[in-house]
Amino acid sequence: MIVRFAELIRYRELVKNLVVRDLKARYKNSILGLLWSLLNPLFTMLVFTIVFTFMMPNNQISKFPVFLLCALLPWNFFQAALTGCTNSIVENATLVKKVYFPREVLPLSTVLSNFVNFLLALIVLFAMLWAFRIPLTRQVFWLPVIMATQLAFTLGLGLILATTNVFYRDTGLILGVALQAWFFLTPIIYPIDILPTQRSIFGLNLNVHRLTYILNPMASIISSYRVVLYHGAPPALNFMLRTLVTSVAVLMLGYAIFSHYSGTFGEEV
Amino acid sequence: MSVICLQNVSKKFVIHHDRPRSFQELLIRTLGRNHNHSREEFWVLRDLDLEVEQGETLGIIGSNGAGKSTLLKLIAGIIQPTTGKITVKGRLAALLELGAGFHPDLTGRENVFLSGSILGLTAHEMRSRFDEIVSFAELEKFIDMPLRYYSSGMQVRLGFSIAACLDPDILLIDEVLAVGDEAFQKKCLARIDEFCRSGKTILLVSHNLEAVKQLCSRVLWLETNQPAVEGPAVEMVEKYRLHVWEEEAKKRAHDASAHGSVDQDTQSVSKTRWGSGEIIVSDVRLINRAGVPVHWIQCGDPLTIEIHYHVQRAVPDVVFGIAIYRSDGLWCYGTNTEIDAVDLGPLADDGVVCVDFPSLGLIAGEYSLDVALHDSDGHAYDYWHPYCAFSVRSHIQDVGVYRPAHQWRIGERRAGDAKEGKARA
Numbered sequence: 001m002i003v004r005f006a007e008l009i010r011y012r013e014l015v016k017n018l019v020v021r022d023l024k025a026r027y028k029n030s031i032l033g034l035l036w037s038l039l040n041p042l043f044t045m046l047v048f049t050i051v052f053t054f055m056m057p058n059n060q061i062s063k064f065p066v067f068l069l070c071a072l073l074p075w076n077f078f079q080a081a082l083t084g085c086t087n088s089i090v091e092n093a094t095l096v097k098k099v100y101f102p103r104e105v106l107p108l109s110t111v112l113s114n115f116v117n118f119l120l121a122l123i124v125l126f127a128m129l130w131a132f133r134i135p136l137t138r139q140v141f142w143l144p145v146i147m148a149t150q151l152a153f154t155l156g157l158g159l160i161l162a163t164t165n166v167f168y169r170d171t172g173l174i175l176g177v178a179l180q181a182w183f184f185l186t187p188i189i190y191p192i193d194i195l196p197t198q199r200s201i202f203g204l205n206l207n208v209h210r211l212t213y214i215l216n217p218m219a220s221i222i223s224s225y226r227v228v229l230y231h232g233a234p235p236a237l238n239f240m241l242r243t244l245v246t247s248v249a250v251l252m253l254g255y256a257i258f259s260h261y262s263g264t265f266g267e268e269v
Numbered sequence: 270m271s272v273i274c275l276q277n278v279s280k281k282f283v284i285h286h287d288r289p290r291s292f293q294e295l296l297i298r299t300l301g302r303n304h305n306h307s308r309e310e311f312w313v314l315r316d317l318d319l320e321v322e323q324g325e326t327l328g329i330i331g332s333n334g335a336g337k338s339t340l341l342k343l344i345a346g347i348i349q350p351t352t353g354k355i356t357v358k359g360r361l362a363a364l365l366e367l368g369a370g371f372h373p374d375l376t377g378r379e380n381v382f383l384s385g386s387i388l389g390l391t392a393h394e395m396r397s398r399f400d401e402i403v404s405f406a407e408l409e410k411f412i413d414m415p416l417r418y419y420s421s422g423m424q425v426r427l428g429f430s431i432a433a434c435l436d437p438d439i440l441l442i443d444e445v446l447a448v449g450d451e452a453f454q455k456k457c458l459a460r461i462d463e464f465c466r467s468g469k470t471i472l473l474v475s476h477n478l479e480a481v482k483q484l485c486s487r488v489l490w491l492e493t494n495q496p497a498v499e500g501p502a503v504e505m506v507e508k509y510r511l512h513v514w515e516e517e518a519k520k521r522a523h524d525a526s527a528h529g530s531v532d533q534d535t536q537s538v539s540k541t542r543w544g545s546g547e548i549i550v551s552d553v554r555l556i557n558r559a560g561v562p563v564h565w566i567q568c569g570d571p572l573t574i575e576i577h578y579h580v581q582r583a584v585p586d587v588v589f590g591i592a593i594y595r596s597d598g599l600w601c602y603g604t605n606t607e608i609d610a611v612d613l614g615p616l617a618d619d620g621v622v623c624v625d626f627p628s629l630g631l632i633a634g635e636y637s638l639d640v641a642l643h644d645s646d647g648h649a650y651d652y653w654h655p656y657c658a659f660s661v662r663s664h665i666q667d668v669g670v671y672r673p674a675h676q677w678r679i680g681e682r683r684a685g686d687a688k689e690g691k692a693r694a
């Protein structure tokens with residue numbers, strides 16, 4: 001594992017170049033390239049805002065567009081990175097079959113190029129915060145920690161799915177459906193506080209609020225973004241740390257699974 | 270010091286004929302009763318031991334599917350051996366494909382850096398070699414254009430130039446010489462020759478046997494279901510050629526017995542032989558200067574092609590034809606008794622028709638011979654495409670297709686030329 005990691009560091013140049021390749025290819029083809037990736041979340045935000053303020057007017061959340069955007073941008077990053085990761089090995093089949101390099105370079109560079117995209121999109125978010133007169137507090141300094149947590153979780157899961165996709169090609173299709181469900185199970189278009197702490201299902205008394213936090217690391221990550229940016233409050237440390245540990249565990253598990261199977265990618269893909 | 274060492278290396282490929290390729294199939298398979306897992310195993314390499322010394326150039330030859338590319342992929346680490354151990358010392362570059370990882374939207378310059386880093390170079394190393402790469406590819410004018418506007422030839426040139434400027438300790442090359450035009454191929458060969466002389470270790474897979482003989486000191490010959498053998502390049506190449514020749518002869522004999530020499534069908538009998546069968550080719554021999562049947566000749570030597578025929582049913586109108594193709598499919602020469610206005614007269618039931626070449630001027634290489642019996646309208650009685658392969662050898666390293674008789678003179682001009690020159694001036 002350590003040997004593999006050292007090798008990955010030797011190939012950092014390749015990771016950098018692949019990230020640059022992804023970004024350049026994305027933004028080169030159209031002048032609107034960069035603008036488009038900023039407009040896309042704004043448009044989604046607009047739709048949800050119309051639905052939740054005009055069509056369902058009993059919405060109590062103030063400054064709903066910003067409330068939504070704080071969660072939507074990290075989610076978009078998660079979704080794009082995970083989908084990209086899943087296809088990264090299969091899409092680069094010719095490369096994998098013909099050239100030797102540490103295979104984890106491919107999912108890693110996909111996550112990173114989507115991360116750069118996310119950082120660019122944050123410009124829009126900060127502009128919106130300013131426009132809606134929401135002041136930035138010192139809590140913003142939590143952002144790197146939250147981002148690191150999300151990166152670890154996304155990459156870990158991405159490594160597992162990339163491996164699965166080599167052997168079972170409908171992983172990507174299943175992921176599409178799963179992500180849609182996951183979107184609604186994560187507090188993005190609603191605040192996490194509305195989840196009930198007591199709910200009886202089939203005679204079982206469930207704390208849905210707590211369960212969501214525990215079972216869905218994305219819930220914790222997304223609401224941390226919102227707490228820090230929208231509410232300007234410190235994140236719930238207890239859950240934040242737990243999520244960080246979970247994410248690192250997922251990353252290590254993903255790396256282990258990926259390393260175990262990556263030797264056969266050259267012939268299986 | 271050996272830089273590549275293979276001990277007992279075997280590689281098994283398993284083909285699962287009905288392995289589920291998706292979760293959907295997996296589910297259906299599990300629910301259904303159909304549990305017969307038919308899997309086919311085959312060994313591509315078996316217990317291969319190989320040591321390659323520092324600075325050595327090893328050629329790898331063998332028929333298609335014998336495991337040449339698999340061997341290179343194993344050494345490069347792209348796939349893992351089923352059993353055995355492979356140790357490689359030094360920096361290795363594998364050229365299994367030129368221009369791996371090129372992206373059409375990026376410029377030539379960006380692609381050079383990308384491709385370099387895929388092959389394991391740092392940005393600093395790439396910068397110091399960049400100018401050399403571009404000038405070797407002769408693409409100075411186009412280097413800042415997106416790759417999508419490059420012709421495929423330009424892309425290949427760029428790909429090879431990156432590879433050529435890599436400067437690894439060990440270089441694995443798989444048939445990349447088969448690309449580009451002839452001039453570029455020569456340039457590539459010269460570059461590889463340079464690598465050899467500068468003490469690099471090279472493993473070369475190629476079907477260009479003459480190039481293998483020129484470049485390699487030692488050759489490893491892989492064949493399906495046979496133990497691998499290695500030895501001096503010239504000896505191994507000749508052994509391999511003999512093997513190919515024998516296999517072809519076996520196949521011909523098999524075809525003849527399987528399809529019957531009295532085939533009435535005008536449809537093709539097989540891809541390599543067709544015709545209505547009134548008169549058939551029973552044997553073809555290549556005869557050298559000494560009158561001995563051979564399957565290779567020296568460039569410039571005389572050659573006689575003997576076509577032995579057998580008449581099944583007498584036909585009035587028979588044309589004997591031959592054609593020579595180079596191994597890459599180039600049609601070098603073709604003629605027949607009609608073109609050359611040869612009067613065959615009445616044919617015996619069994620007989621021989623010979624073509625004498627006082628001096629066959631083809632340059633060194635691999636060729637194949639077509640033999641055809643047809644009528645003057647082109648209706649085939651017995652058409653072989655190809656009949657057999659043969660090779661031409663030469664000590665001279667000239668290029669092109671054939672070697673017209675010629676000589677060089679120095680100083681004096683011929684009287685006629687001098688006058689003409691003056692008139693033009």
